[in-house]
Amino acid sequence: MSESSWTWRTEQVIPSETGAGKRVLDDLLVQLEAHNWAEYDIHGIHLALEEALVNAIRHGNRSDISKNVHVACKLSPEQLWVQIRDEGAGFNPEEVPDCTDPENLEIPSGRGIMLMRAFMSKVEYNDRGNCVVMEKHRASGAA
Amino acid sequence: MAAYRRLDVAEKKGKNQDVTVVGFVDRKILDEASIQELGQELFQLVEEDKRGKIVLNFSKVDFLSSAALGKLITLDKKVKSHGGKLKLCHIRPEIYEVFAITKLNKLFDIKADENAALDAF
Numbered sequence: 001m002s003e004s005s006w007t008w009r010t011e012q013v014i015p016s017e018t019g020a021g022k023r024v025l026d027d028l029l030v031q032l033e034a035h036n037w038a039e040y041d042i043h044g045i046h047l048a049l050e051e052a053l054v055n056a057i058r059h060g061n062r063s064d065i066s067k068n069v070h071v072a073c074k075l076s077p078e079q080l081w082v083q084i085r086d087e088g089a090g091f092n093p094e095e096v097p098d099c100t101d102p103e104n105l106e107i108p109s110g111r112g113i114m115l116m117r118a119f120m121s122k123v124e125y126n127d128r129g130n131c132v133v134m135e136k137h138r139a140s141g142a143a
Numbered sequence: 144m145a146a147y148r149r150l151d152v153a154e155k156k157g158k159n160q161d162v163t164v165v166g167f168v169d170r171k172i173l174d175e176a177s178i179q180e181l182g183q184e185l186f187q188l189v190e191e192d193k194r195g196k197i198v199l200n201f202s203k204v205d206f207l208s209s210a211a212l213g214k215l216i217t218l219d220k221k222v223k224s225h226g227g228k229l230k231l232c233h234i235r236p237e238i239y240e241v242f243a244i245t246k247l248n249k250l251f252d253i254k255a256d257e258n259a260a261l262d263a264f
Contacts, residue, residue, distance in 0.1 A: 018175035043206070043237045050173055050208050100246040106220065108213030111245050115209055118244045 006074040006081075007035070013068045014053075016061040016086075021053035024071050028082075031075055037138060044119030045080060045136055051112035052084045052132055060086030060130055080136040090129035149181045152188065155198075155257075157264030163194040164257060171206040182214035186221060195227030198260040202233035212247060219251060228252075232260040 008031050014020040025046065032042045053069065061067035067087040074081040099110045117123045122135040151166035165188065169177055188194045199215075201207075215231075222229040232254040234242065242248040254260040 022174070040237060046206065047208065047241070054175075054208070054210065105246060105250050106216055108216050109209070111209040111212060114245060115241065 001076065001079065001081075005076045007077065008075040009073060011070070011072045013070050016057045016063050016065055016067050016069060018054060018057055018063075020057070021050075021069070021071065024073070025049055025053070028073050028075070028080075032080070035075065035077060041136065041138065048116040048119045048123075048134060048136075049082060049084075051115050052082075052134065055112050056084050056086040056132075059091070060088040062088060064088075078138045080134075080138075082134045083131065084134075085131040088130050090126075092129055093125050147184045147187075149177065150184050150188070155261060157196065157261045160196060160264055162196045162198055162261055162264050163188065164198045164200055164261075166200045166202065167204050170203055172204060172211040173206055173208040175210065178208070178210050178214055181211070182217065185214065185218045189218070189221045189225055189227065193225075195222065195225055196264050197222060197227065197229050198254075198257060198264075199229070199231045200233050200257050200260075201231065201235070201238065202257075204238065205235075207238050207241060209241075209245075212241070212245065216247070216250070228264065230254055230260040230263055232257050 010024060010027060012024045014024065028049070029042060029046060032045065056069045057063060061069065070085040072083045093113055096113055097104050097110060099107070099114055104110065116134060120134045121137040124133050125131065149168050151168060153164050155162055155164050172178060172181065188197065219229050230252045233256055234253060242251065242253065254263060
């Protein structure tokens with residue numbers, strides 16, 4: 001998509017404290033509502049971004065206050081693009097256990113990435129695993 | 144009974160026995176501090192107040208993160224380890240979808256509404 005198609009964008013650097021992403025998330029939700037995105041889509045985007053931000057802060061940066069999380073969002077009438085990058089060592093998302101496996105069902109954590117993939121059209125990690133790009137296409141459902 | 148900040152706790156009549164019905168003060172259960180406090184209060188209900196028959200009513204909840212689901216899983220284990228029963232009710236469709244995607248609808252006993260949950264005791 002050409003850069004001129006984006007009607008709103010933001011870039012913020014947030015500290016590694018949970019709750020620090022609230023402002024960028026709130027800003028995005030206001031924009032989605034202003035652009036009349038469906039409530040169902042807004043709920044899914046909110047959840048996916050919340051999970052991704054917590055992952056970056058808690059797992060990526062290990063809640064190290066000296067590390068930041070870099071968040072970039074771009075919004076067009078038909079598409080949302082979000083990039084979340086932490087300053088940690090990275091990880092391999094393929095090695096995250098399947099939380100729906102019966103032996104993992106009672107483990108309290110490990111569901112964030114599955115929820116991101118369920119509610120966004122596209123979720124991609126870089127090779128290092130410290131940067132995730134998510135897209136939501138307004139016309140289609142989750143990937 | 145202890146005072147609760149994040150929970151609305153009431154005793155109601157089930158079909159065969161008294162049941163503790165718990166509602167949530169927060170509409171959006173997502174920030175870490177709130178979830179920690181919420182978890183502590185839920186665990187207190189079981190471990191200190193010795194409530195063993197519990198219904199969680201989600202009618203006022205708009206949003207639930209996976210961290211909150213984690214607290215519910217731990218609560219379910221605690222209730223079962225104390226010989227009790229936990230049921231969930233009034234979960235709106237977009238939140239129920241989160242339970243379904245993560246297959247937690249197989250772990251928890253989820254009822255449509257509070258009356259159905261109370262009747263199950």
